[in-house]
Structure formats: structure tokens, C-alpha cells
Amino acid sequence: MLAAQVLVNAAVLGCLYACIAIGFSLVWGVLNVINLIHGSLIVLGAYLAWGLYQWIGVLPWYVLVVAAPLFFAIGYLLQRLLLNKVITAPVLVTLTLTFGLDLILNNAMIYFFKADYRKLTLVPSLGSISLGGVVVPVDRVIATAFALVLTGLLYLLLRRSRVGRAVVAVRLDHDAAVLMGVDVKSIYAIAFGLGAALAGCAGVLMALIFPISPLTSSAYLGKAFVVCVLGGLGSVSGALVGGLALALVEGVGAVVVGPSYATTLSFLLLIVFLIVRPQGLLGRKGFE
Amino acid sequence: MPEILSLAGVSRHFSGLQALRDVSLGIAGGEIVGLIGPNGAGKTTLVNTVCGVTPASAGTVTFAGRDITRLKPYQAARLGLARTFQIVQPFAEFSALDNVATAALFSQPGQSLKAARENAREHLAFVGLDGQADQPASTLTLAMRKRLELAKALAMKPKLLFLDEVNAGLNSAEVEKATALIRQLAAGGITIVMIEHLMKVVLNVCTRIVVLHNGELIADGAPRDVVRNPAVIDAYLGQQYAQRHGAHG
Amino acid sequence: MTRSSIALAVLLAVLALLPLVGGAYALRLGTIACMYAVFALSWNIVGGFLGYPSFATAAFFGFGAYATGVLMTLGVPLPLALVATLITCLLAASVLGAVLLRLRGHYFAIASLSLVEVLREVVNNATDLTGGGMGLNIPLASNSSVLGDALFFFYAMWIVLALTAAMVIAVSASKLGFGLACIRQNETAANMVGLNTTLYKSIAFGLSACFVGVAGGIYAAWVHYIDPSDVFDILYSVKPIVMALIGGLGSPLGVVCGALVYLGLEEVVWRNYIQIHSGLLGLLVVLLLLFLPHGLVSLRTRLFRRKAGHA
Numbered sequence A: 001m002l003a004a005q006v007l008v009n010a011a012v013l014g015c016l017y018a019c020i021a022i023g024f025s026l027v028w029g030v031l032n033v034i035n036l037i038h039g040s041l042i043v044l045g046a047y048l049a050w051g052l053y054q055w056i057g058v059l060p061w062y063v064l065v066v067a068a069p070l071f072f073a074i075g076y077l078l079q080r081l082l083l084n085k086v087i088t089a090p091v092l093v094t095l096t097l098t099f100g101l102d103l104i105l106n107n108a109m110i111y112f113f114k115a116d117y118r119k120l121t122l123v124p125s126l127g128s129i130s131l132g133g134v135v136v137p138v139d140r141v142i143a144t145a146f147a148l149v150l151t152g153l154l155y156l157l158l159r160r161s162r163v164g165r166a167v168v169a170v171r172l173d174h175d176a177a178v179l180m181g182v183d184v185k186s187i188y189a190i191a192f193g194l195g196a197a198l199a200g201c202a203g204v205l206m207a208l209i210f211p212i213s214p215l216t217s218s219a220y221l222g223k224a225f226v227v228c229v230l231g232g233l234g235s236v237s238g239a240l241v242g243g244l245a246l247a248l249v250e251g252v253g254a255v256v257v258g259p260s261y262a263t264t265l266s267f268l269l270l271i272v273f274l275i276v277r278p279q280g281l282l283g284r285k286g287f288e
Numbered sequence B: 001m002p003e004i005l006s007l008a009g010v011s012r013h014f015s016g017l018q019a020l021r022d023v024s025l026g027i028a029g030g031e032i033v034g035l036i037g038p039n040g041a042g043k044t045t046l047v048n049t050v051c052g053v054t055p056a057s058a059g060t061v062t063f064a065g066r067d068i069t070r071l072k073p074y075q076a077a078r079l080g081l082a083r084t085f086q087i088v089q090p091f092a093e094f095s096a097l098d099n100v101a102t103a104a105l106f107s108q109p110g111q112s113l114k115a116a117r118e119n120a121r122e123h124l125a126f127v128g129l130d131g132q133a134d135q136p137a138s139t140l141t142l143a144m145r146k147r148l149e150l151a152k153a154l155a156m157k158p159k160l161l162f163l164d165e166v167n168a169g170l171n172s173a174e175v176e177k178a179t180a181l182i183r184q185l186a187a188g189g190i191t192i193v194m195i196e197h198l199m200k201v202v203l204n205v206c207t208r209i210v211v212l213h214n215g216e217l218i219a220d221g222a223p224r225d226v227v228r229n230p231a232v233i234d235a236y237l238g239q240q241y242a243q244r245h246g247a248h249g
Numbered sequence C: 001m002t003r004s005s006i007a008l009a010v011l012l013a014v015l016a017l018l019p020l021v022g023g024a025y026a027l028r029l030g031t032i033a034c035m036y037a038v039f040a041l042s043w044n045i046v047g048g049f050l051g052y053p054s055f056a057t058a059a060f061f062g063f064g065a066y067a068t069g070v071l072m073t074l075g076v077p078l079p080l081a082l083v084a085t086l087i088t089c090l091l092a093a094s095v096l097g098a099v100l101l102r103l104r105g106h107y108f109a110i111a112s113l114s115l116v117e118v119l120r121e122v123v124n125n126a127t128d129l130t131g132g133g134m135g136l137n138i139p140l141a142s143n144s145s146v147l148g149d150a151l152f153f154f155y156a157m158w159i160v161l162a163l164t165a166a167m168v169i170a171v172s173a174s175k176l177g178f179g180l181a182c183i184r185q186n187e188t189a190a191n192m193v194g195l196n197t198t199l200y201k202s203i204a205f206g207l208s209a210c211f212v213g214v215a216g217g218i219y220a221a222w223v224h225y226i227d228p229s230d231v232f233d234i235l236y237s238v239k240p241i242v243m244a245l246i247g248g249l250g251s252p253l254g255v256v257c258g259a260l261v262y263l264g265l266e267e268v269v270w271r272n273y274i275q276i277h278s279g280l281l282g283l284l285v286v287l288l289l290l291f292l293p294h295g296l297v298s299l300r301t302r303l304f305r306r307k308a309g310h311a
Ligand SMILES: Nc1ncnc2c1ncn2[C@@H]1O[C@H](COP(=O)(O)OP(=O)(O)OP(=O)(O)O)[C@@H](O)[C@H]1O
Pocket: B014, B017, B019, B037, B038, B039, B040, B041, B042, B043, B044, B045, B046, B054, B086
């Protein structure tokens, strides 16, 4: 029974992790930039959901409609105005720049919202479903469903739309894409915008489940990174596999060594993986 | 001359792709071996496998009587195995002199930086780069960088030297110069294995030709015999050589 | 010794005269200045010489603080505890470096970043030894007056700085320094000319850790109380990078000047806008990277060039 519960929890959490990671993975894959502001954008999305529910009672899943374009715009502008200036610089520079941006956003959130943990509590509560002794809260199920929908939408966008194909082309072969006449600069901005939109939407969904505080941003960022490493960089399916793998390891690890060693455990997993299998579980390139 | 390098049943694959397939090969001291084959045949992989960059998946490599299959690149280098890179790999910020000095410094134990620099000067002069000694490597032309690679390899005092397409991208005058240098090296007692697409150079310089195709050794012998070998003409020479020479021969 | 090494030595000598002119506040600032300079110089070995983007400074610092702190609570006198910290830090980081520095670019950066999180978690969980999240009270190292104490810790930190600077100057003039520069420029080629890159990287990581660890130990003894979120603060990892960016990557003199400039900025900001301290640090980072990517040094050359252009 415990095993079944651990598995179900891992499946639910895994989809959410994939949703957290997918925007991060997209940006990393396409721009070759580690976007350290990703975690704070997720938290900002969570605050948006929390605020709108608290003030005017909008249910979080409707907030997605607002969050997506809003965060897309934020990301697009960040890339166009700031990141683009150093995009060809060494890793240290892009990394430190996004770190600086993260410090600013995170500090702003602490300033305006305080560091306290808040909880978005739906009234009335949605209760939980219980199937053969395995219990899952309904809000988690909803969040998971939307996480899968978002992931699926990104997949379709990248596969079917012109812009999406261009993004994939830049990801796979930057130089060839340039030769084919793709405007790489705007593709970068679009990819970064998409990454931010996904972060914001993921945050909205997280608000349903986890307490909200600026202090949680680094945890989200860490998860995103580990998922990318486990699943391999830059593919939708990779993010799903990586998310599920991480959730499973955490779930089993919590039972075996206790939850207080979660970070250490995922770090060890990360190092072993990076050294033994740097291409990730799926080990494929591209967004298919 | 006894064998200085021997490969026994060496294979190497890259997740599914078999880049080297059961290659066995012995090279005697003093030989100038031409290693030829079409693009993607596994020539560079062979060098990488001997030098420890991509260790063999199976088989053994013996160098000067020692099993070097599992050695790291730096260990192989210290034993007297030097190579130039197909895509030149200079230390871009260093001057040409310091580029060569690194090789002298790290390949031989107990060298001081000062001694290494002095040493480097000679090798730079040998390849004709003494005029550029203080220029950063990033400012050199391609031909100069290729010669810099050569000087770097020489500074390691190698017993065996792999030259990976040192002539690619050079004009004919530069090729002449490079060829003369290679001859001089061989005369100085260094065993040479050169990967080369220019058949003219291969036929001019080499005492023996080895042909790789799809990771397999398909021919090995005196230049005259190898260029008449039908398998070789089929796999490689066919495209560029046969039309020019073969039609009449 | 090169000119810039001599300039660095002079700068340190001048810093040592601080107690002649300043009181307790100046000494406190001076102690932090020395500590920051140790961070910056140490980071520069891996970040500047070797060219690996390291975010591990906070891990070394916290490790050193706890190593010294725990030893002192067990009754070991401060100097002995610091020596033990130095050796442990050097060895542990060398071993770790051999593993972590197999990763490159982003992967190494994040691995070094996670090192901080991991150590924090471990210290948090090892409640028996470290007091966990409750923090650790550290016995007084001396029982002299407030000013005497300030003087003691200032010179302690200054000595660590002097040692770090001597180490860095020695490294940059040595075969080791030459090898690190090779690895930074082209690791494949470095390997191929007979350089044992793993060994060099591992030594570099160890050297960049040991004095930061000792500085952490002195810090712990100085403030008498540490807790995991204080000493394993990721900002300690970012600050040396900012200092190096201010001073220009790679040059020891530059990064020390960067540390001093940074401390000046921080002091002004800290005192006036404590609530938005990290946000302003972020803003500083962004502005630096966008407008002065080669540090203040580049400002000078740019001004000179402009002048030359006019003439
Ligand atoms: N590190 C590697 N990882 C994956 N595949 C590799 C690697 N190195 C070589 N290959 C593959 O192995 C095959 C042989 O490559 P190799 O570079 O040895 O060919 P080559 O004979 O040197 O060709 P060329 O004449 O173009 O230099 C190629 O298909 C190449 O893509």
C-alpha cells in the first residue's frame, strides 16, 4: 500500500516537476543560458494566482490565461533589452547576469510580500479522491492535469507552428538556422518569453499545492536543473522523464533515508548522472 | 627496425556507431606511414584511440613495448607520443613561443619554464615561425597555426608523431614547405603517421600506406601496391584518383 | 616579482597600518575587507586562472566556520583549530575538485552551487555536532577588551590575506599557474602536451578553498555564533565574482581592488538601504556586466583611448 501511495505521489509530483523544468530546459537548450531567474518567476506566478484569488476570487486555473501572456512579455523584454547584450559572452557572464536579475526580483518580492509563507486555500476545499487506499487531493489532480496540458501545448507549438519549428531549428543547429534565414535574435527572445510564460504558469499551478514564499525560489530552480540533467537537455519528453525520475527518487529516498536529506540525495544523483551519463536518460537532442 | 607501435584487434564505438572495427596494425621505427580513407573512415578516431582521448572499447595498443591501451592522454604524451590536431588547437591567448613552451614544459619531467621557452625558440625556428614568436596564437594565419601545431608536437621530443591533415587548407607553396619539414623530421629519426587527403603528398613522402574504410583496415602495404588495390580504388581513390590517374594506368 | 605583485604587496602593507589611524569601526571594516579580499583572491584561482565558473566560495567558508567552531567547542585552541581547518579544507576540496571539475561550463557552475546547499543541509542535520538550525555558540578566543579583540581579529584576518596573496603570486609565477592558464584556454590541447589536467584542477580547487575555510574559521571565532543559513549564504559565493568583475578577471591586484571597492559600496548600501541590500547587489551586478564587462580597469584604458583619440 505504501508502495502504491509512493508511486502515485511520484507520478503527480513528477508531472509538476516537468512543468517547472520545461521552460528552463527550453531556454537552456536554445540560448545556452542557465536562467537563474526561473525560480523567482515561478514564485511570482504563484503570487499572481494567490493575489487574484484573495482579492477578486479568480480561481487559479483561470489565472493561467492572464499569466501566460504577461510572463511571456516579461521574458521577451528581459531577453531583448538585457540578456541579448551578453549572449555571446562566456558562461560566467550570462550566469551572473541572470543571478543579478534574480537577486533583484527576489528582493523585490521579499520587500513587497514579506518572506512569510502564504497558502492559497480554496474555499470550499475540493477534498480528495481515494482509490483503494491511495489518497490524492483533488487540487493536486487538477494542477497535474493542467501541468500536462501546458507541457502538451508547448510540444504542439514547437512541432506545428512556424515559430516553433524555427525555435527547434535554432536549438539543433544554430548556424544552419542562420543560413536558412531564421532571425535568431527574435527566436531567442521568443524562446526566453516562452520559458518565462511556462515559469509563470507553473507558479500559478504550484500555488494550488505548495506554500508561497520568495524563499522557495531556489528550491524550484534546483528541481528544474536536476530534471534537465536527468531527462537530457531541451526536450519535452526528456523533461517528463526527468521529472518523474526525480519525484520517484525523492519519494523513495524520503522513505529510506528521511526527507531531511532530499537536497543531498538529488545532488549525489546529479553528480553521478553528469559524470556517467551526461546526455540524460533519453539522450536525445531536439524537441521531439 | 622493431615495431614501435602496434594495435591488436582495436575497436571503438560511439553509442551504436562503430568507428573502428578490429584494427590490427604494426608500425616499425623510422617508417613514414600514410593513413588514408574517405571522410568518416575513422582516421582521427584511430589517432584519438592511440593517444588515449577516446580509449579503445576492445583490443590493445602497445607503444615501445608498453601496453598503453588505458593510459590518459597526458601519460601517452609523456611516453613520446605526439599528435597534431585536424582542427588546430592553439592556446589562443598565449604567444606562439609560449604555445610551444607548454609542450616542452609538461611533456618532460623537471623542465623549468625558462628552459622550456629556450627550447621552444629552436622549434619555432625549425618551422619558420621565429618571426612570430611573440605574437598571440589567435593572430596567426591558418598556415602558421598548422606549423605552430607541428612545433608544439616537436617540442615534446616525440618518438612517434601523428600528423592529422596538416596540409588541409594550405595552398601549394605552403604544402611544399610543410612536406619538406616532414621529410626533415623523418630524417631526424621520428616515426611518422600522417593522415592526408592529398595523394600527391602521400605518394611523395610515405614509405607505406594504410587504408581505413568504415572503421576497417582494408589495405596496408607499399604505396605502389596500395594505389592499385581495387578495394582501395573502390572505397576511396575511386572518387578523386581513378579519374585522374587510374583511367590510363 | 612583477610590478602588479609589488603593488599588491604595498597595498597589503598599507592595509596593515589601519590600526594606527582607525578605531573599532575601522577595524571591523578592515577585518571584513581582508576577508573579502581572501574570497576574491581565492575565487580568482578557479574562476580567473582556470576559467571555471565557481560558486563554491560559500561552501568553503561555511565549512571552515563550522570546522573551526566545532573544534573550539571541543576545547581545541583557536590557532590549532585553524591549522586543522586549513588542512582539512585543502584535502577535502582537492578530492572534490577532482570529481567536480570533470564537469564544465554550466554543469560545473551548478554543481558548485549545489555544494553550498548540500553542506548546509548536512550541517543542519548533524544536530549533535553542530547544533543544527539552532546554530553554534563558539567559546571566546581571547578575553581582552573590545578594542583588543578587534585588533586581534583584524590581524588574524590580515595574516590570512597576506598568506593568500603570497600563495596566489607564487602560483601565478609557477609552472602550476602556467598550466592553469593552458587549461583555461584549451583543455584538450593541454592534455595532449602532457599536462595532467585532473591533478592541476584538483590542486587549484584545493588552494582556492583552504584560505577561505580559514577565513571562515576566524569569522566564526570573531562573531562567537554561527548558524547554517548565515555562513552557507549563497551571497558569499556571488560577492567574490562581483569583486572580480569590478577589478577585472584574472589579475590578483585587480580583484583585491575590486574587493575594496565592493566593500565600500556595500557599506554605503548596507547602512542606508538594508531591506533592499540584495536587490541593489543584483542591480550592481547587472550594470557591471552590461556596461563594464572588463572591470574598472577597462574604464581607465577606455578613458585613455578617448584622450589619445582627441590628441
Ligand atoms: N567523439 C565522438 N563522438 C561520437 N562520434 C564520433 C566521435 N568522434 C568521431 N565520431 C564518429 O566516428 C566516425 C569516424 O570519425 P573520424 O573523425 O575518425 O573520421 P575521419 O576518418 O577522421 O574523417 P575526416 O577525413 O572527415 O577527418 C564519424 O562518423 C564520426 O562522426
